[in-house]
Amino acid sequence: MERRNREYIALLSGGGSASEKFWELEKRVREDKKSGGVVMRMSRANMELNLLSLLSDGVISMADLDGFSEDLREKLAFVSVSVAVVIELLV
Secondary structure, three states: OHHHHHHHHHHHHOOOOHHHHHHHHHHHHHHHHOOOOOOOOOOHHHHHHHHHHHHHOOOOOHHHHOOOOHHHHHHHHHHHHHHHHHHHHHO
């Protein structure tokens, strides 16, 4: 959130008309609201998907998962790498 706030401040402090800056900020906030680092539905059933979303958004790293089970860390690492490979193939 801190990083996003700094980005918003830079956007508002930059060049351009007040109207352009307002609409660009509104667009960014709307997009950022969808990001896993901003809002998530927390439940035990969603835990793995939430962690995967946080990893893919760069909010957390694998090092942040040191307190979790080896099995969970291996599963998340595998899925993260698999998704990265698929994305590379699609691009």
